[in-house]
Amino acid sequence: MKESLSSAQKVPIFRLYGVNEGGNSILAHLYGYVPYIYCSAPNGVKQTDLHKFTESLNHAVRNEVKQKDAPEHIILGIKIESKENIYGFHGNKKSLFLRIELVLSKFIPVVKRMLETGFEFPTYGMQGYQTFESNIDFEIRFMADLHITGCNWIEIPAGVYKIRDKSEYMSRCQLEIDLNIKDLISHPAEGEWIKIAPLRMLSFDIECAGRKGVFPEAEKDPVIQIANMVQRQGEKDPFIRNIFTLNTCAPIVGSQVMSHMKEGEMLMAWSNFVREVDPDIITGYNIQNFDIAYLLNRAKTLKVDLFPFLGRLKNIKTTEKKVVLQSKQMGRRENKSINMEGRVIFDLLLVLVRDYKLRSYTLNAVSFYFLQEQKEDVHHSIISDLQHGNEQTRRRLAVYCLKDAYLPLRLIDKLMCIINYMEMARVTGVPLGYLLNRGQQIKVVSQLLRKAKEQELLIPAMKIDVNDEFEGATVIEPIKGYYDVPISTLDFSSLYPSIMIAHNLCYTTLLRGRPNDLKPEEYTATPSGNFFVKSELRMGVLPEILDNLLKARKRAKQMMKEEKDPFKYKVLDGRQLALKMSANSVYGFTGAQVGKLPCLEISQSVTAFGRTMIEKTKQLVEERYQMKNGYKFDAKVIYGDTDSVMIKFGVDNLVDAMKLGQEAAEFISSTFVKPIKLEFEKCYFPYLLINKKRYAGLYFTKPEKYDKMDCKGIETVRRDNSPLVANLISVCLQKLLIDRDPTGAINYAKQTISDLLCNRIDISQLVITKELTKTDKEYAGKQAHVELANKMRKRDPGSAPQLGDRVPFVIVAGSKGQATYEKAEDPVFVLEHNLPIDTRYYLENQISKPLIRIFEPILHERAEFVLLKGEHTLTKTVTISKIGGLAAFTKKKETCLSCKSILSDKELNDAVCSHCKPKESELYQKQICTMAALEDKFNRLWTQCQRCQGSLHEDVICTNQDCPIFYMRKKVQKDLQENDKLIGRFGKINW
DNA sequence: GTGCTGGCCTAC
């Protein structure tokens, strides 16, 4: 949705982009909607003042705008309306507000500023006014007014619209029409309108030829290939697969190859292609922050002037803009914003970063994780070589590039991204594009605004002021230990939403200060000392929204049960997910200090109620389930966090534990106000409670068989641990909890430690990743991943980790006492330079504490001794680096291959010392055998990589750092080289 | 060594 002023009539026109059932793109020019905001009316305002008020305001605004081509009448008119401020309870009385209508929404900020700072108005003098709806995105308000949500169906009946003559088309859409807003019918996504439009989706990927060792820069390095896949939403396969190549490229079965000898021509051809395809959605991997920006800058460098017209509007250039997005949830991120009117840029990387917590977000890692499919990864330094080879090497690259364009489509399909995002847009009402480029708040604002409009409530533009923090939830002090009896867990379902509904907590019901003029039964005093009127006096807007969301979720879940069509089933599942997330984000919205409408009275009341509820639950359980009441044991709440309690009833079997849990849940629920509900969810058996927010257990929902092993907060689920630790802890827990085999677990741990100290652990297992959350300057202390990122930036600024990236590193051996942050190194650099790993670090700082934490409750004080003091830790290890430290000053001497004694100058060129000479032949044979074994291993790994890349006849060019095979292949390669050198030393002898 | 702080990541 976009807005402009028609030149002839001086009325605002809104552009609405859409797709019809046949998949044709449509641009509708909408008339009859006038932008507006509200402000508080001055006391005693009269109808007759309005004309003067309008003039004065218009004058003040025009002075402020100081724009030559500013319209003469920015303020079109002012009306007096009876409304209510949403913030606070006002005895259900409406008051007067001014509705200020203006010519274009872009003037809203100026008008807002003038009203708030105040302006001179004859009758009333200099005065400021509180404004309403003036800081809410205009698109959101427009849609709310017209009852349009993101991705819903809009019907435009025959006869109410006029099809434009092709010569009058402003856009590249297939159909362009004019109509009045009163003639469009917006359908909620229900019944037949649940279906999803057949959107055209273009996925693309580019390759650039960077210089050696430097990350490509658009000002210098050419774009050499652009691969494209076009698919209709709902269909299984792309109907267009093609690739634009610079220079020739051998044919590829199933894909169209279009070669150009000049880069500028290729770019222009691609740009034409995009306009021809006219996609609704443009996707790919990291296209928003890399590919699109690179193409735009490259086209600018090459002066391909017609390139950047990639949007739907003919005369609007696509440009990139840097925006900084910051939130506590997502950290700080520098993003690019790209305008492409009428199309949505749906970058899959952004989707994954938002929705999934992964150790690595490279397309390789993600493809493997979700599709169980490896993808070859070509290092940017190799790309130039392939480009400068022949049509076959370029074809090689093209195949790779095509796959990178294809995989995002596969992932979108597998993860149902489009469906889920569309459902989120429908549920919250925001446009699809907002979901990736904006935060959580806008979704709540959109829903709140819609509800407010129904009840003639106005949302004030609040000044942000950072208040104090408020108290959160209770975490019950855990009774730590290993429990070999079933532990029943009870949860409040949708705790915070149900508290808000139960106690009618809302902006509209908030009483400021103690209510003297109300009867006690008319209001609620919350445990945090705030006051809200009861629903009998006024039903809150937030409780109503939440109630609708929860009910809609129930409906969606019910419909899922009845749905036979697998596609519609997925849509419904996406919907119930969106509904749950929406309900949960309302509380966060009221607590967001830097937000559109913060209300700490609400959020602190919510958490305060929550705290009393978990306390009461614990108390009720322990009071009731006692031997003196006829139960077999005294029950004990051993842990609980926010909305859950873990209960040891004492019984030794699941059937009884579940029955008691069920009963307790029902009993306790009955003591709370509706719709607050405590539910029995599961039993853990056995249960290992390590600390607050740290536990593991076998998760049972039915007594027969466990559903899964559930680990919370421990190393297995934390991304800042090496896979070595995560896997080790995970296997040990499995052995302890599932197999109930402590001895097996101990032996496994010992074996792993021994393997580590003997350098038998693959480097891919030792990679730790941490996110770079700030710029270098902002960090107070030194840290491994930060220091490494700085080091890498010096090596190659382009490919070094950036703000918001996860930095992978391993800890290499260094001199004694060297700080850890000095020993962090890039895993690939470690491989290439054959740096030794600091295995002691991994044992002492990575493995030992987590291991002891999980074994301690079972082995008690023996744990440390058994695990860390045994013979398995005595293995000799290399702890001094070859470079750095003292090693740098000692000259390497050749040693005898048999007895390791240093060779004398005379023997220098021999393989063995004179002592061992008789054994030389035997040694040589042995060395040859090793060589053969290594070669065999290398060949097997190589073939495996060839298979992965889909061809047994071509070189392996993959350097996928997320693939263990890559590291193994590299290591064997290195070993081969060294072995070859050794064998060379036998070379002087004539056999 | 001890205690504190900053940083990261998770639970809910």
Place this chain on the structure above:
DNA sequence: TAAGGTAGGCCAGCAC
């Protein structure tokens, strides 16, 4: 301009 919340474990670095 835009940006959901608090509780809390645990580690490395740093001051003393």
